[in-house]
Amino acid sequence: MSSSLHPVHAAPRAPSGFWRRYIFSTNHKVIGLQYYFLALVAVTVGIVLSLLMRFHLVWPRAHLPFISGGLMRPEQYLALMTMHGTIMVFFVLTTAPLGAFGNYFLPIQIGAPDMAFPRLNMMSFWLTLLAFACMLSAFFVQGGAPISGWTAYPPLSGLGSITGPGEGMGQTMWIVSIGIFCFASLLASINFISTTIEMRAPGMHLMRMPLTVWAWFVTAVMSLLSFGVLLAALIMLMLDRSAGTSFFIPYGLVVNGELQAGRSGGWPLLWEHLFWFFGHPEVYIAILPGMGVTSHIISNFSRKPVFGYRAMAGTLCAIGFLGFLLWGHHMFVSGMNPYSSLAFSALTLSIGVPSAVKTFNWLGTMWGGKIHFDTPMLFSIGFVSFFVTGGLSGIFLAQPALDNMLHATYYVVAHFHLVMAVAAIFGIFSATYYWFPKMFGRMMNETLGKLHFWLTFVGAYCIFMPMHFVGLYGGIRRYADWTGADYLAALRPLHMFMTIAAFATAAAQLIFFYNFFKSLASGAKAPEDPWRGTTLEWATASPPPVDNFAGDYPHVFRGPYEYSVPGAPDDYTPQHLSPSEVAGAAEGDGNV
């Protein structure tokens, strides 16, 4: 329900001074950009780590000058893998879609001057930055970064350095980092939910909210309900490691010849349940904003309303709800009760239904449209393609009988990279190209954008499609190299292909970085509404003023995707124009 109050608090005054305006700012736009640049740094680190991994998989005996001793050791590969996954999942995919774009555009798209709790918002960002610093510090502590994967299963992660290198201080820094990240996310989700419920402009009914707002809202609710569980699990793990507790450690472990006498009563699967109860919603947290952005952009560039707007909002909610009920599909072969596997399998297959419905509705939005292929639209089309491919391999993994042969193989790695590393990242790219003019008041270069799209589209398929075959053949994930068993040697040609594709695709991202920073400095000035969009962010200057609307807060008169309305004066009817203003435009008095 829309609030009859205007902003919950008085419109913010512009702060003065460099530090208050750009560094320690409570303004949601500055904070959104801070999250964005954090994510850019994180994704660069994550890509470098993955390139080192891919290089090692093909040339394990190569001499690397920056490693002492010259050869990468298996525990170093595992450390790279752990940090790659952790940094990408948390500091890129949980930060950019919600923290960056959500923070920047949620208030504007609902006609509010800022988030409900600006100081809390600032705290969320600085805690996230602190968490990132802690995470990076794991590389530099004694023993190096942890080797237990982003999933950190105990007892490997629960006993300290006797289980392996990096499991001492490195694992501790990892736990501290993610713990701080949990706090930051919980605070941020409270902000998003409160803002969406309380601060919508007059006329902005729930069913008039852009699908981006719906997506951020459901994502924030998922965050609120899942990060607390992860935080609890991390505290328990930290206690096991440092206070001699046994949440996850059973009696009678003999590690490296040493009996762990003081531990008993714990259960490793408790960690798995707690972690995946968070971990599964987490991956939907990563993709849902991208789905919202995709709906938003496809509608804008097809000049058509979103096909099935209510179904699109409903499926976001359905995915958010069902996403909490199927964590056990990560645990089919874990020793968990096999009967519960059937329940988890049915629920996992069920979540394929709203996901498929969304795909059909995206196609329905394009169908009969008048499509323009600007870069944001290209990346949204790419999102749909990669989401279909990645989602369909999930149908195999959702069946425990097939999971018997596919679990922990590269088939799983293919699946989650296609949906997370590609589709979700395409969502971030399309949002960037779409909203860059609004955020920075400048246009990005279209030709470079298209080139970036094509190289990334082809490159990403080249990197991740072969992984299905590696997995089917029996290529096990998290293996530092292929010398463990004879049959693995046959996989080398596939790995070589993927490594070359990875380096080429990573190089193509330099085009994006060049375009981004060059356009920041000297791109063409952006108009208020370069894409002729209907939603409220296009009803204000590029970039927006401090309070988003220069005191002239919009009223909302219609839904968010009124494109090509029969009888309308133009092929788009913005949300904030009153009927008389629209009629006035039809009579040509130039008000539009």
Place this chain on the structure above:
Amino acid sequence: MQFFPAFLRDGSDCSDGARLKNGTRGSAAPALLLFLSLIVFVGITVYLFATGYYAPPPPITPVALQIDHQYALTLYATGAIFILAQLGLGFAVFRFRDRGKPAHFIRGHVGLEIAWTLATAAVFLGLGVLGTKAWSATRFQPAAAGAIQVEVTEEQFVYYFRYPGADGKFGRLDPALVSAPTGNPLGIDPNDPAGRDDIVVPTLTVPVNHPVDLLIRSQDVIHNFFVRELRLQQDAVPGMVVPLHFTPDRIGRYNIMCTQLCGMGHYQMHSFLNVVSEAEYQRFLAEAPKQ
């Protein structure tokens, strides 16, 4: 704009976006390129999956064959959806590129929504129902009577296989007695007579066409037991003993892999499943060193 070289300038240097007002985006090049690239992508993908590119080795148990059938069924269903969705995307993008005509205004279609929701649910849940048979055969039903029991103990980064010996009973284990350097890696209690004839070996030898019941356990961290040809794997969880049974129907030597990240030696943790003739198996039992 003069910072960008001429060939990259795309004319977006007007401040009022006037150029962007009238929708025609000109050439059909991006639309055609998208459609063609999706056709090529679908073609290559379907070809590789259909021809069994890098397929796993043939199955060696009846249940593994069932699992392969379920995989094939899932491949047909998802393959059909994949082709329709990707080519549908390519076609939509090509057919409905801006050609000067206005877009067709429509908010949705309830009938279509219901239809494709039900159809998707039927296909996905149908696959799930059909797959329960193979899962139940491996996990719900216990091993057949008379199955050979072998206890599998996993630790960083080796496998131990313990046979109960002639008395059919496993000796008591005590973690305090674990001492690999002195020849007692599992901690078998020397005072327990049942343990005297236990056989502890690093590879798993079983006779063909005979049910085998593994009791999988771990001494330190979570490991896994995976044989491709069995299409079966099971995590070895400290503090638990998880059964896993199968009946191999083909003689041969098969790789046992650890799929659960267990530390720096994870990629080297590996053993062999030797399926041998009955006579060979009896010889193995007779000649293996006892505890």
